[in-house]
Amino acid sequence: MSEPRSRRALADNPAVHDQVYEAIRQALITGRIAPGVGVSLRSLAAELGVSPMPVRDAVRRLVAERALAINPANKRLSVPSLTAARLEQLSQARLWIEPELAARAAPRADAALIKLLQTIDAEVDTALTLGDVDRYMTANHRFHFAIYERAEADVLLSMAGGLWLQIGPFMRVVFGRVGADGLVADRHAEALGALKAGDAEGARRAIAADLSEGMDKMRVAVEAGG
Amino acid sequence: MSEPRSRRALADNPAVHDQVYEAIRQALITGRIAPGVGVSLRSLAAELGVSPMPVRDAVRRLVAERALAINPANKRLSVPSLTAARLEQLSQARLWIEPELAARAAPRADAALIKLLQTIDAEVDTALTLGDVDRYMTANHRFHFAIYERAEADVLLSMAGGLWLQIGPFMRVVFGRVGADGLVADRHAEALGALKAGDAEGARRAIAADLSEGMDKMRVAVEAGG
DNA sequence: GGCCAACAATTGCGATCACAATGCAAGGCC
DNA sequence: GGCCTTGCATTGTGATCGCAATTGTTGGCC
Known part of the structure; x- marks a missing residue:
């Protein structure tokens, strides 16, 4: 990921944070991430092979959509539990x-x-x-x-x-x-x-x-x- | 904002990006930001006296909530037009x-x-x-x-x-x-x-x-x- | 005088670093 | 042996830097 990443037209090449968003989104829709378990920015970033920054952006979107929850005390994020x-x-x-x-x-x-x-x-x-x-x-x-x-x-x-x-x-x-x-x-x-x-x-x-x-x-x- | 930020409990001291979010949110709810006009991260950051980073976070949330729109071509953001x-x-x-x-x-x-x-x-x-x-x-x-x-x-x-x-x-x-x-x-x-x-x-x-x-x-x- | 090309400024994105706070685990004390 | 404290690793947050792309402007050319 220190790869310079040759630049490309914007339309046909979605930004990294969009790819990360889609990756996590798919993982959530198909239920590959179990509810209740905690995830971290850096672990997600390492898993996807990107820097923590685009993961932060994707997570913000997902939290805003209530697809991820963030503990107000810890500020640690997890999948919302099923009630x-x-x-x-x-x-x-x-x-x-x-x-x-x-x-x-x-x-x-x-x-x-x-x-x-x-x-x-x-x-x-x-x-x-x-x-x-x-x-x-x-x-x-x-x-x-x-x-x-x-x-x-x-x-x-x-x-x-x-x-x-x-x-x-x-x-x-x-x-x-x-x-x-x-x-x-x-x-x-x-x-x-x-x-x-x-x-x-x-x-x-x-x-x-x-x-x-x-x-x-x-x-x-x-x-x-x- | 190079202020070191005196140590404080987390609960009663919201993060900067939350304050920025609330500021923009209020501006939108009360309609102080006119639809159609373009805004930039750095201009918002300068206006609020913070670095562009927490503004990015706040804007991500607002875009996810469809309170702000982002032009897919320019990637420039604006208030959605009223149709x-x-x-x-x-x-x-x-x-x-x-x-x-x-x-x-x-x-x-x-x-x-x-x-x-x-x-x-x-x-x-x-x-x-x-x-x-x-x-x-x-x-x-x-x-x-x-x-x-x-x-x-x-x-x-x-x-x-x-x-x-x-x-x-x-x-x-x-x-x-x-x-x-x-x-x-x-x-x-x-x-x-x-x-x-x-x-x-x-x-x-x-x-x-x-x-x-x-x-x-x-x-x-x-x-x-x- | 009008049009186009090149330059400069601005913008969003991603990476890296620094820091405070938290979580965790090992080790010391009673 | 159980509990507390101390130390280290991890986490989220924010700042700063660099890059590529777009935009706005200016200068030159016809």
Whole structure:
């Protein structure tokens, strides 16, 4: 990392702190970083092969998005612990924002989006049959946000992104307790049909049902001993 | 700022980047920073008398909260511009989250909170009669969040905080166009009554009405030429 | 006189260093 | 042997420096 790092155009070459952000973000979404454990700037920096500085920047963003928590006394940072109260609030927020995004996306859904979603959904199913947790979570995330991005509502979209970031660690708990089979029943097909028909309310209902079922499973998993 | 910083406990002495964050946050909430104008780290640092470093940290947080925007090409930062689409999304998000927080706070409202709210509301009225815009906005913010904090829902609370940060510049536009008289009709008394009675649904309705009237005014102001 | 190229100033990003505070563990004292 | 204290390693924070890229300006050329 003392490498001089040949300079490159800005657009196609994201800054280091953005790469670090994405790395930690992916680790959180897929639940690779367990809740409660403490992480340090320097350890993260060493692990990613960069200086502590861009890690500081990335961590600031993640703390602002509540994807990481910082102990006010120690100033030491960790992944927020999974409490029932947190999950309940995150569920409620998701259940409002994400169906709304799906409803807004419905009238804008074109053939290209449908085709993309079908591809992603096939990937989701593949990951499920293989029991590949990381792959499932990544594909599921892509499926939902491919829809949401079509809503052309950047404020709500970023809120949804923040919520997924916070819910990621919970999802890993679900898989840890009920196994990959526990999430087989999704409403992706239903959502796809509604989008294809341009049915906003149908898309809203489908996503709401999909979320609701997933969050219910998380709830019982957390109550079982989160 | 080469001052050595006399040793002090951490809790009662916030870090510099937190102070910077609060300073910029206040400037945004009260609308002292106009939308569209560009700011630089070094200029902010010089203005606040600190090094660019804590300003970077504060700006990262604000960008993550979408209170500041960063041009992907220049990487130069500015206050997000006021568009009708943005306002509409912010309105919808606020209209869901804030009444919910008020409803959750209602059963927890005690005499001390009521008294505090009465004091703040008097301050709001004073600011209104004086036509002191900054003072009104600060007091109004304190009124709402004194309620919301009682909901004991930290996830939703932080979401509400982020929304106020984004809506701040819009509020200044309202005052600029309709004058301080335009916001005289608030529903604070109604909300206070509902909280005193522990009436969750009443508090929800009062806050929803308060928000909705304010957002309507902003909408016409923005459409008039934001 | 107007346009373009080269120069200078500014800006964001990343690295490194310094420092105070905390956490941790080994060692001494009762 | 158990508890406290002392010492060292680690951590977050802030400052300063260097670099590359962009911006604003000035000078020269046609």
